[in-house]
Amino acid sequence: xxxxxxxxxxxxxxxxxxxxxxxxxxxxxxxxxxxxxxxxxxxxxxxxxxxxxxxxxxxxxxxxxxxxxxxxxxxxxxxxxxxxxxxxxxxxxxxxxxxxxxxxxxxxxxxxxxxxxxxxxxxxxxxxxxxxxxxxxxxxxxxxxxxxxxxxxxxxxxxxxxxxxxxxxxxxxxxxxxxxxxxxxxxxxxxxxxxxxxxxxxxxxxxxxxxxxxxxxxxxxxxxxxxxxxxxxxxxxxxxxxxxxxxxxxxxxxxxxxxxxxxxxxxxxxxxxxxxxxxxxxxxxxxxxxxxxxxxxxxxx
Amino acid sequence: xxxxxxxxxxxxxxxxxxxxxxxxxxxxxxxxxxxxxxxxxxxxxxxxxxxxxxxxxxxxxxxxxxxxxxxxxxxxxxxxxxxxxxxxxxxxxxxxxxxxxxxxxxxxxxxxxxxxxxxxxxxxxxxxxxxxxxxxxxxxxxxxxxxxxxxxxxxxxxxxxxxxxxxxxxxxxxxxxxxxxxxxxxxxxxxxxxxxxxxxxxxxxxxxxxxxxxxxxxxxxxxxxxxxxxxxxxxxxxxxxxxxxxxxxxxxxxxxxxxxxxxxxxxxxxxxxxxxxxxxxxxxxxxxxxxxxxxxxxxxxxxxxxxxxxxxxxxxxxxxxxxxxxxxxxxxxxxxxxxxxxxxxxxxxxxxxxxxxxxxxxxxx
Numbered sequence: 001x002x003x004x005x006x007x008x009x010x011x012x013x014x015x016x017x018x019x020x021x022x023x024x025x026x027x028x029x030x031x032x033x034x035x036x037x038x039x040x041x042x043x044x045x046x047x048x049x050x051x052x053x054x055x056x057x058x059x060x061x062x063x064x065x066x067x068x069x070x071x072x073x074x075x076x077x078x079x080x081x082x083x084x085x086x087x088x089x090x091x092x093x094x095x096x097x098x099x100x101x102x103x104x105x106x107x108x109x110x111x112x113x114x115x116x117x118x119x120x121x122x123x124x125x126x127x128x129x130x131x132x133x134x135x136x137x138x139x140x141x142x143x144x145x146x147x148x149x150x151x152x153x154x155x156x157x158x159x160x161x162x163x164x165x166x167x168x169x170x171x172x173x174x175x176x177x178x179x180x181x182x183x184x185x186x187x188x189x190x191x192x193x194x195x196x197x198x199x200x201x202x203x204x205x206x207x208x209x210x211x212x213x214x215x216x217x218x219x220x221x222x223x224x225x226x227x228x229x230x231x232x233x234x235x236x237x238x239x240x241x242x243x244x245x246x247x248x249x250x251x252x253x254x255x256x257x258x259x260x261x262x263x264x265x266x267x268x269x270x271x272x273x274x275x276x277x278x279x280x281x282x283x284x285x286x287x288x289x290x291x292x293x294x295x296x297x298x299x300x301x
Numbered sequence: 302x303x304x305x306x307x308x309x310x311x312x313x314x315x316x317x318x319x320x321x322x323x324x325x326x327x328x329x330x331x332x333x334x335x336x337x338x339x340x341x342x343x344x345x346x347x348x349x350x351x352x353x354x355x356x357x358x359x360x361x362x363x364x365x366x367x368x369x370x371x372x373x374x375x376x377x378x379x380x381x382x383x384x385x386x387x388x389x390x391x392x393x394x395x396x397x398x399x400x401x402x403x404x405x406x407x408x409x410x411x412x413x414x415x416x417x418x419x420x421x422x423x424x425x426x427x428x429x430x431x432x433x434x435x436x437x438x439x440x441x442x443x444x445x446x447x448x449x450x451x452x453x454x455x456x457x458x459x460x461x462x463x464x465x466x467x468x469x470x471x472x473x474x475x476x477x478x479x480x481x482x483x484x485x486x487x488x489x490x491x492x493x494x495x496x497x498x499x500x501x502x503x504x505x506x507x508x509x510x511x512x513x514x515x516x517x518x519x520x521x522x523x524x525x526x527x528x529x530x531x532x533x534x535x536x537x538x539x540x541x542x543x544x545x546x547x548x549x550x551x552x553x554x555x556x557x558x559x560x561x562x563x564x565x566x567x568x569x570x571x572x573x574x575x576x577x578x579x580x581x582x583x584x585x586x587x588x589x590x591x592x593x594x595x596x597x598x599x600x601x602x603x604x605x606x607x608x609x610x611x612x613x614x615x616x617x618x619x620x621x622x623x624x625x626x627x628x629x630x631x632x633x634x635x636x637x638x639x640x641x642x643x644x645x646x647x648x649x650x651x652x653x654x655x656x657x658x659x660x661x662x663x664x665x666x
Binding site: 002003004005006007008009010011020021022023024026027028029031071072073074075076077078097099100101102103112113114116262263264266267269270271272273274276277278279280284298299 | 336340341392393395397400401402404406408411412413414415433434437438439440441442443445446449450452497500501503504543546572573574575576577578579580584587588589594596601602603604605606610611616620623624627628629631
């Protein structure tokens with residue numbers, strides 16, 4: 001007869017396939033290399049990060065709107081929305097503003113640095129449901145970063161969408177991101193409307209709030225447009241509140257309006273509670289929420 | 302009996318199987334403890350000292366001596382959390398070589414531990430944590446590895462004035478333990494849930510409970526029920542918390558709250574944490590460390606750049622209640638609170654869960 005408590009080693013089941021229900025994938029980091037850094041503004045850069053293992057890179061799939069945890073060993077780890085198209089798999093681009101410890105350190109590292117990536121995590125914009133519909137993308141400031149993925153998706157699948165409009169506003173012209181892509185977007189029949197809160201000598205475009213630019217776009221649309229439109233709104237909370245209210249008044253259905261929330265996640269997997277809004281995990285139930293859900297989240301807006 | 306034991310062997314761990322009841326003479330308990338101690342590390346409630354009013358202060362601690370185990374303890378100041386959710390632990394270490402690095406992951410457990418004398422509230426706390434950390438999406442291996450290596454001997458208790466486990470549905474433990482002891486006077490009524498426990502019990506003298514033992518068991522249970530003083534009315538609580546989200550009472554509690562995080566520290570179900578990475582002085586290695594946190598602390602919801610989503614104390618205090626008594630209930634049909642009363646007993650500002658919830662419901666205070 002045997003008495004005693006046997007040791008259970010949960011790491012014995014480690015497999016090469018990464019599954020959400022396998023505890024051994026929890027702390028698994030893809031090793032990746034920063035292959036290029038594109039300075040967009042003095043504060044923001046686009047980091048091109050490639051998963052080193054070719055097999056892992058191909059197997060890394062994500063949907064527009066999802067995020068990854070970027071880890072710099074010894075410095076820290078933080079969540080970032082993916083800004084590159086899903087067709088590029090684990091050769092991702094992250095648009096990052098230097099604001100905290102990790103991102104300030106990141107702004108000093110060069111090409112070739114080895115970093116870690118975990119993910120992808122979170123919900124995504126339901127691009128498949130948007131087929132056959134119009135898309136309206138509204139971005140404020142750094143909010144353009146997560147929208148660059150759906151924009152690329154629209155470019156790659158242009159035949160599957162009706163009207164495609166982007167309304168993008170920043171504080172001043174120097175903060176506009178991805179300026180080198182605007183002509184390409186327009187050439188792909190995406191209507192881009194820019195607006196800045198404060199112009200300057202080099203700026204001859206419109207000046208005002210983003211709602212002004214949006215108003216002009218919406219005014220030109222026929223009444224039939226609104227019911228057949230998906231909207232994605234990304235920016236500071238004040239902005240999406242105003243924008244979503246405007247769209248709601250024109251009867252864009254609430255479940256067709258999506259926002260992406262920003263919170264500071266420490267795990268990305270519904271454990272640390274740091275990203276909770278009310279009692280909803282932004283990392284699991286978000287970061288992409290439809291407007292109905294966001295309105296019913298305590299403390300979201 | 303043999304056939305039953307075999308059935309248990311197939312379903313190891315904490316899965317619910319057929320229960321086996323036995324009675325165990327109290328004189329046999331030291332022997333049982335000894336058999337367990339011979340093969341592994343035992344954690345038990347131990348009297349660590351006395352407080353200002355000369356009441357015993359209990360802690361969970363490793364001990365190999367039965368006499369040290371204070372099995373008729375009230376509540377420990379701290380839960381047994383440090384054995385399955387340590388205050389601080391490394392999630393990973395890194396070896397840094399030039400421009401490259403290697404990540405090493407260790408779940409920080411190398412042996413099973415026997416917990417001798419956990420109250421139902423603390424067993425239920427584990428069961429509720431399991432829902433997030435073990436059974437949910439992305440099971441957390443640091444917890445899973447420790448939890449799978451816990452052998453639990455539960456023991457019944459007498460409710461203290463601050464205990465409201467009954468209101469939280471945590472006054473009895475239905476599963477999540479290996480063996481549960483209920484005091485019948487001269488004997489313990491033993492509930493057996495695992496073959497490991499069954500095998501331990503074969504080393505001591507037990508007997509089949511008779512009708513009189515059943516009667517004594519039911520008497521013990523009703524004696525416990527009569528002892529409850531503190532209550533929380535949970536009727537429609539999730540909806541009431543929603544309705545009263547802007548209520549002024551939160552501000553009053555916020556004014557009293559010191560935002561010190563003690564409540565989370567002593568809570569057997571609080572699992573929030575923060576992650577920090579540090580690098581060694583010679584730059585040769587780094588570590589990624591998880592530290593338990595508290596949503597009452599000022600920077601809990603701060604994002605890079607300095608924006609704080611919950612800068613005010615009352616908003617953070619409210620969030621804590623909201624998570625435990627609304628969000629968790631919505632997700633798992635029970636609150637993330639087992640009514641052990643530790644938070645209220647430890648709070649320097651004297652904030653207790655029954656009082657806060659009563660005030661939100663517009664009662665008392």
